[in-house]
Amino acid sequence: MISAELRAEVEDFLYREARFADEFSLEEWEALLTDDFHYWVPAGRLEGDPSKQLAYLNDNRARVATRIRQLQTGKRLSQLPNSPMRRVISNIEIEPRNDEGISVVANFVIYELAAQSSGELRVWPGQAQYRLERIAGNLRMSAKWIELVTAHAGQRNLTFLI
Amino acid sequence: MKVDYRELVHTDRVHGSLLHDPEIFADEMERIFVQGWVFVGHESEVKNGGDWVKRQLGNESVLMVRAESGEVNVLANRCSHRGTALCWEHKGNAAFFQCTYHNWRFGLDGDLRAVPFPDGYSKPKEDLGLDRAGQIAVYRGFVFANLDGLAGTIDEHLGPAGYELIDRLCEMSPSGKIDLSKGWIGHRVQSNWKLWPESDSDGYHVGFVHASMSASTDTYYDDVAVGGDAVKSSRAVDYGRGHLELDWRPSYKKELSWLGITRDRVKEYYSALAQRVGNDLADQMLWDGPPHAFLFPNLFLGETVIAIVEPVSPGEMIHHHTSVQFDGADDAFNERLLRQTEAAVGPASFITTDDAITAERIQAGVSGTDRSWSSTSRGWIDLSRGLHREEINDDGVRSSDASDETTNRGFWYRYLDAMSGKDRH
Ligand code: FES
Ligand SMILES: [Fe+2]
Numbered sequence: 001m002i003s004a005e006l007r008a009e010v011e012d013f014l015y016r017e018a019r020f021a022d023e024f025s026l027e028e029w030e031a032l033l034t035d036d037f038h039y040w041v042p043a044g045r046l047e048g049d050p051s052k053q054l055a056y057l058n059d060n061r062a063r064v065a066t067r068i069r070q071l072q073t074g075k076r077l078s079q080l081p082n083s084p085m086r087r088v089i090s091n092i093e094i095e096p097r098n099d100e101g102i103s104v105v106a107n108f109v110i111y112e113l114a115a116q117s118s119g120e121l122r123v124w125p126g127q128a129q130y131r132l133e134r135i136a137g138n139l140r141m142s143a144k145w146i147e148l149v150t151a152h153a154g155q156r157n158l159t160f161l162i
Numbered sequence: 163m164k165v166d167y168r169e170l171v172h173t174d175r176v177h178g179s180l181l182h183d184p185e186i187f188a189d190e191m192e193r194i195f196v197q198g199w200v201f202v203g204h205e206s207e208v209k210n211g212g213d214w215v216k217r218q219l220g221n222e223s224v225l226m227v228r229a230e231s232g233e234v235n236v237l238a239n240r241c242s243h244r245g246t247a248l249c250w251e252h253k254g255n256a257a258f259f260q261c262t263y264h265n266w267r268f269g270l271d272g273d274l275r276a277v278p279f280p281d282g283y284s285k286p287k288e289d290l291g292l293d294r295a296g297q298i299a300v301y302r303g304f305v306f307a308n309l310d311g312l313a314g315t316i317d318e319h320l321g322p323a324g325y326e327l328i329d330r331l332c333e334m335s336p337s338g339k340i341d342l343s344k345g346w347i348g349h350r351v352q353s354n355w356k357l358w359p360e361s362d363s364d365g366y367h368v369g370f371v372h373a374s375m376s377a378s379t380d381t382y383y384d385d386v387a388v389g390g391d392a393v394k395s396s397r398a399v400d401y402g403r404g405h406l407e408l409d410w411r412p413s414y415k416k417e418l419s420w421l422g423i424t425r426d427r428v429k430e431y432y433s434a435l436a437q438r439v440g441n442d443l444a445d446q447m448l449w450d451g452p453p454h455a456f457l458f459p460n461l462f463l464g465e466t467v468i469a470i471v472e473p474v475s476p477g478e479m480i481h482h483h484t485s486v487q488f489d490g491a492d493d494a495f496n497e498r499l500l501r502q503t504e505a506a507v508g509p510a511s512f513i514t515t516d517d518a519i520t521a522e523r524i525q526a527g528v529s530g531t532d533r534s535w536s537s538t539s540r541g542w543i544d545l546s547r548g549l550h551r552e553e554i555n556d557d558g559v560r561s562s563d564a565s566d567e568t569t570n571r572g573f574w575y576r577y578l579d580a581m582s583g584k585d586r587h
Contacts, residue, residue, distance in 0.1 A: 041510060043345060043347050044345075051497055051500075052497070052500075053344070053345075053500070054344040054345055054347060054484060054485050054500050054503060054504065055347075055504055056504075056508060056509055056510045057504065057510035058500075058501065058504050063505070066378055066379045066512070067512070069377075069378035069379070070374045070375065070377075070378040070512055071374075072378075073373070073374040073377040073378055075373040075374035075377060076374040076516070077371060077374070077516040077519050077520065078515045078516050078518065078519040114522075116519050116522075117352065117519055117522035117525075117526060118352045118522055118525075118526065120352070153348065154347070154348020154349060154350045154480055154482070154509075155348070155349065155509035155510075156350050156351075156352075156509065157349075157351075157509055157515050157518050157519060158509040158510040158515075159515045162510075
């Protein structure tokens with residue numbers, strides 16, 4: 001059993017991370033990451049060795065920095081304007097790890113409006129797996145892995161932070 | 163009413179209605195995807211007997227299957243009894259295909275093998291096999307099919323340039339073979355399929371659509387495709403028959419530019435390659451890189467990426483891509499190709515996402531045009547850039563500055579031939 005305090009702290013972190021992503025608060029979002037952060041959205045289940053697969057997205061820390069820089073250029077056509085979007089997170093399961101880290105899984109649904117082109121409302125359901133670390137007393141994120149319900153079906157532009 | 167394509171496709175302009183009219187789309191699915199040669203997949207996707215993958219060729223779902231004999235077949239994914247789709251996953255391995263409606267069973271060659279309660283039939287089984295592609299051709303593992311079997315030969319379709327482009331890619335592999343079995347990723351775009359041959363072979367847009375890429379990271383496209391000098395030395399080439407290239411080779415400023423790393427990082431790959439082709443040729447290949455080319459109507463050779471253009475409806479398409487893997491290269495090299503592919507192409511990539519949004523904006527722009535306007539000046543798309551300065555050689559190959567619309571025009575020349583029946587014998 002994890003403590004109510006830990007659950008509250010983790011949920012707080014996840015909701016904040018979600019809000020930063022939804023609102024394109026890019027610097028604030030990036031500040032939540034550890035130096036070895038890994039960001040992964042496979043074209044299938046979350047299984048196997050990511051380095052051997054072709055994924056939708058497989059960013060090490062340097063590449064996620066480029067991703068954020070690209071969004072900050074003001075020239076990123078596919079996010080001009082930024083997608084209005086909101087996500088809901090639920091079914092949060094928390095498991096402390098032996099190495100002081102914390103594993104978290106949660107379900108999410110994102111509603112995104114394709115304001116850059118067709119105006120279509122896009123729905124992105126899936127599961128997120130997070131790895132959190134405690135650094136100088138605060139939680140930080142060292143991995144965010146996303147399994148989309150539609151992983152095998154191909155995707156529309158995914159140029160926001162999922 | 164029958165569409166007269168000669169009224170919609172001119173040398174210097176094409177009509178916007180070509181990108182959204184449902185009747186035109188229906189004609190294309192028949193004249194290009196049934197009556198013409200199309201790319202289906204690669205042999206390395208079906209290595210073993212019984213391996214199959216599902217593909218969409220125009221309106222028709224097909225299975226590319228490796229038979230026990232080793233032969234690759236392209237079969238309709240449609241039971242010959244009452245039409246039920248036989249496979250609904252993307253790929254698998256099977257000893258036979260069994261329909262789930264009345265359990266008819268088909269061999270990997272498409273022949274009908276068994277039916278329950280056979281006494282009810284007097285027709286011979288031979289008449290009840292699956293529909294299959296009328297012609298199949300395999301070149302260096304690339305599988306092409308012509309569904310109706312009446313398209314002329316693959317040699318006529320590919321021409322010397324089609325073969326040369328495939329050769330140029332495959333020769334860069336240490337064994338001379340490439341592997342395309344890392345799976346295809348679908349990028350779903352709300353645009354007409356023809357905007358992708360255009361975008362994949364357009365040199366004019368790179369500095370504008372991909373400005374955010376240049377501004378956030380080092381990219382070799384700055385050297386080969388952006389700005390005055392680069393677009394002057396790189397070439398837009400129309401080989402004829404709709405096969406197109408943006409030839410970056412003259413503009414690369416250093417070897418391995420196309421891979422974004424230096425020679426010391428690819429030592430193993432280089433020595434494996436040099437062992438087969440010799441040092442001089444291997445050195446040259448490190449400079450030149452694989453081609454950036456489009457083979458009509460649906461195959462993109464995107465340097466280290468291969469993509470298939472799949473039409474869905476007049477305003478909807480899927481750009482499927484996979485990463486080229488060089489057979490005989492070390493794991494680290496091939497993993498580098500995977501990471502490069504993820505950065506460049508697909509729904510979450512740094513590059514083709516902005517092509518996708520551009521295609522969707524074009525779609526929004528042209529969707530209000532009507533083909534009856536072709537007798538007026540309304541609703542046209544201009545493709546005249548560079549028409550006054552493009553060169554044409556003795557083989558009929560046209561080339562011009564990389565920012566010129568020579569490649570775009572080349573696509574439409576072939577399109578007009580296919581749509582007006584000139585491709586037929
Ligand atoms: S429809 Fe396939 S067996 Fe009847
Ligand atoms: Fe582009």
